[in-house]
Amino acid sequence: MNRWLTWAWVAFLLTLPLWMEDQYFLHILITSGIFTIAAMSLNLLLGYTGQLSLGHVAFFGIGAYTSALVSLGFDLELTDTYTFVFAPRPVWVAFVAGIVVAGMSGWLIGKISFKVRGAYFVIVTISFAEVVRLVALNWVDLTEGPMALNNIPPFTLAVPGVWELAFFHKLPNYYLVLAVAIVSYVTVRRLVHSRIGRAMIALRENEPLAASAGVDVTRYLVLAAIVSAAMAGAAGGLYTHYIRIVDPDVFLFIYTVTMVIMVITGGKGTLAGPIVGGLIFGILPEVLREFASPEVQWIIYGVFMIMIVFFLPNGIVPALSAWWNDRFGATPSAGGPGTGLPDLEAATRTAGEAT
Amino acid sequence: MSAGNGTAETVLAVDDLAVHFGGLAALNNVSFDVREGEVASLIGPNGAGKTTAFNVITGFQPPTTGTIRYKGQSLNGLRPNQIAEFGVVRTFQKTSVFASNSVFDNILIGLHRQGASKTWEILLSLPRVRKEELWLREKAAEILDFVGLSARANELGGALPYGEQRLLEVAIALAADPSLLLLDEPVSGMNPAETASFMDMVGKIRARGITILLVEHDMRMVMEVSDRVVVLNQGQIIAEGTPDEIQQDAEVIRAYLGHGARRA
Numbered sequence: 001m002n003r004w005l006t007w008a009w010v011a012f013l014l015t016l017p018l019w020m021e022d023q024y025f026l027h028i029l030i031t032s033g034i035f036t037i038a039a040m041s042l043n044l045l046l047g048y049t050g051q052l053s054l055g056h057v058a059f060f061g062i063g064a065y066t067s068a069l070v071s072l073g074f075d076l077e078l079t080d081t082y083t084f085v086f087a088p089r090p091v092w093v094a095f096v097a098g099i100v101v102a103g104m105s106g107w108l109i110g111k112i113s114f115k116v117r118g119a120y121f122v123i124v125t126i127s128f129a130e131v132v133r134l135v136a137l138n139w140v141d142l143t144e145g146p147m148a149l150n151n152i153p154p155f156t157l158a159v160p161g162v163w164e165l166a167f168f169h170k171l172p173n174y175y176l177v178l179a180v181a182i183v184s185y186v187t188v189r190r191l192v193h194s195r196i197g198r199a200m201i202a203l204r205e206n207e208p209l210a211a212s213a214g215v216d217v218t219r220y221l222v223l224a225a226i227v228s229a230a231m232a233g234a235a236g237g238l239y240t241h242y243i244r245i246v247d248p249d250v251f252l253f254i255y256t257v258t259m260v261i262m263v264i265t266g267g268k269g270t271l272a273g274p275i276v277g278g279l280i281f282g283i284l285p286e287v288l289r290e291f292a293s294p295e296v297q298w299i300i301y302g303v304f305m306i307m308i309v310f311f312l313p314n315g316i317v318p319a320l321s322a323w324w325n326d327r328f329g330a331t332p333s334a335g336g337p338g339t340g341l342p343d344l345e346a347a348t349r350t351a352g353e354a355t
Numbered sequence: 356m357s358a359g360n361g362t363a364e365t366v367l368a369v370d371d372l373a374v375h376f377g378g379l380a381a382l383n384n385v386s387f388d389v390r391e392g393e394v395a396s397l398i399g400p401n402g403a404g405k406t407t408a409f410n411v412i413t414g415f416q417p418p419t420t421g422t423i424r425y426k427g428q429s430l431n432g433l434r435p436n437q438i439a440e441f442g443v444v445r446t447f448q449k450t451s452v453f454a455s456n457s458v459f460d461n462i463l464i465g466l467h468r469q470g471a472s473k474t475w476e477i478l479l480s481l482p483r484v485r486k487e488e489l490w491l492r493e494k495a496a497e498i499l500d501f502v503g504l505s506a507r508a509n510e511l512g513g514a515l516p517y518g519e520q521r522l523l524e525v526a527i528a529l530a531a532d533p534s535l536l537l538l539d540e541p542v543s544g545m546n547p548a549e550t551a552s553f554m555d556m557v558g559k560i561r562a563r564g565i566t567i568l569l570v571e572h573d574m575r576m577v578m579e580v581s582d583r584v585v586v587l588n589q590g591q592i593i594a595e596g597t598p599d600e601i602q603q604d605a606e607v608i609r610a611y612l613g614h615g616a617r618r619a
């Protein structure tokens with residue numbers, strides 16, 4: 001059942017541009033997809049290790065800026081006599097660099113957070129995002145500050161000397177975002193269904209017990225932070241080469257809040273949660289725009305969110321799967337002996353409902 | 356030290372341990388050994404420092420002074436998970452399970468140490484990762500069977516009745532493949548029937564070659580399952596010996612066992 005749904009969903013997304021010709025709608029899907037990837041990355045930390053990163057946009061922005069700068073090249077006047085010149089590199093190289101640098105900053109946050117949990121982790125991540133935003137704003141030599149980095153090259157596909165396609169149009173960007181989203185999804189899925197994911201869940205559920213059973217809790221927190229940050233960095237890279245301009249506003253707190261809303265309304269600690277949340281809160285504002293003034297939009301947005309949190313405290317996905325199980329009497333898939341791979345998702349899902 | 360199966364080798368050596376909380380000496384001048392393959396018990400009235408001793412041995416509480424060695428290796432300054440790597444695993448006095456995970460997943464989490472798949476192997480979903488996963492699931496089923504919780508595999512840890520949660524805790528600890536298992540009041544809250552079968556289980560755990568250090572207030576159980584008993588009172592050791600010796604020790608009777616003490 002689950003597998004079927006996944007494949008049907010992938011097939012739907014793959015064929016969508018064939019009959020969906022509205023370019024504006026495709027644009028909305030691309031940006032929603034980019035945000036969904038960021039939400040998936042946040043979910044790895046928030047949903048599985050239980051640590052709320054309220055500076056998650058920092059990793060997104062670091063990926064965006066790194067990828068932009070590496071593809072544009074830059075000069076840095078280090079001393080009066082010496083200027084460091086970095087030549088422009090191909091966009092794919094830049095994209096990977098963005099992922100790596102974002103992953104490294106995730107490692108840094110994970111290390112700093114060695115002993116801090118809960119509220120302190122939140123504060124560390126918020127501060128980190130603010131520091132990075134101020135750097136982007138004030139290090140004008142490197143980032144152009146509020147003037148923004150412009151003319152960022154798009155992705156290109158090429159067979160050298162024969163054929164070349166620069167991603168100026170929406171269609172290739174759509175498929176690229178979809179591909180990265182699928183890779184991100186598979187990454188999270190494999191992690192959380194393994195001993196690593198169980199270690200992360202153990203950290204979330206009962207840290208002393210996990211430690212006494214030999215789980216190196218810090219190590220898995222750091223690992224989750226690295227993977228999560230790298231994935232957010234990938235989303236930032238996609239964004240930067242699609243929009244082709246990046247300014248310090250990518251670090252705005254509101255974007256982190258949006259990601260958190262996506263994860264929580266969709267269902268944190270579930271694989272599908274951030275996708276459902278990402279698409280709803282990616283598309284909803286655009287749909288509302290046609291009917292309502294910005295202020296009214298925000299109010300509707302807010303009311304909708306409060307209703308979801310109020311009526312479905314565990315999010316949409318857990319509520320839907322509970323409904324499905326009730327209705328069609330699926331056996332609980334917490335995973336008895338010999339049922340194949342463990343289904344921690346189901347276990348945590350039922351957990352939420354029991355309490 | 357004192358009698359018992361005098362030939363077995365010392366595995367855990369606690370030497371001159373002290374733990375001070377501000378002005379309070381929760382432990383003072385505490386030295387004792389645990390020998391390979393035995394069941395040793397640590398008893399004493401409430402607040403004697405038994406749990407504190409467990410916390411120090413397993414790395415949850417740094418000692419003020421003193422050393423802990425396990426099989427010759429110093430455990431001082433190590434974190435709980437590092438100590439578990441040496442095979443020293445404990446249960447908690449206050450019931451502690453992964454409440455929102457299934458019983459089966461509780462055991463799988465406990466089996467963490469027995470898996471070896473690396474991150475990159477998992478990301479590539481290599482065949483050996485899947486094989487290991489199946490193997491771990493078999494082990495989990497075995498352990499559940501061992502503690503008699505097979506029928507509960509799909510229930511949530513937190514939804515089990517109290518006595519079974521205590522069993523689940525032991526099962527999680529066993530999953531971590533201990534060579535020394537520290538049990539902190541494992542039968543508190545169990546009914547007499549559950550306690551009796553738990554006493555059988557202590558024997559079975561021991562038969563697997565696992566050394567046990569037990570903290571327990573149920574004297575009938577302590578006297579029946581232990582090879583040696585160490586008695587703490589107000590942070591200090593006041594007696595050490597076989598169950599028989601302990602039950603006749605005048606100071607122990609005065610401080611702890613009182614008049615109602617029963618013989619095993």
Ligand SMILES: Nc1ncnc2c1ncn2[C@@H]1O[C@H](COP(=O)(O)OP(=O)(O)OP(=O)(O)O)[C@@H](O)[C@H]1O
Pocket residue numbers: 376379381399400401402403404405406407408448
């Ligand atoms: N973290 C702590 N901070 C301050 N005092 C503590 C702390 N932990 C334990 N104590 C004190 O140390 C003393 C020993 O406590 P401990 O929990 O080790 O006793 P115990 O022998 O396990 O008792 P019980 O049989 O009631 O479980 C008690 O007086 C307790 O209040």
Ligand SMILES: [Mg+2]
Pocket residue numbers: 405406407448
């Ligand atoms: Mg105690």
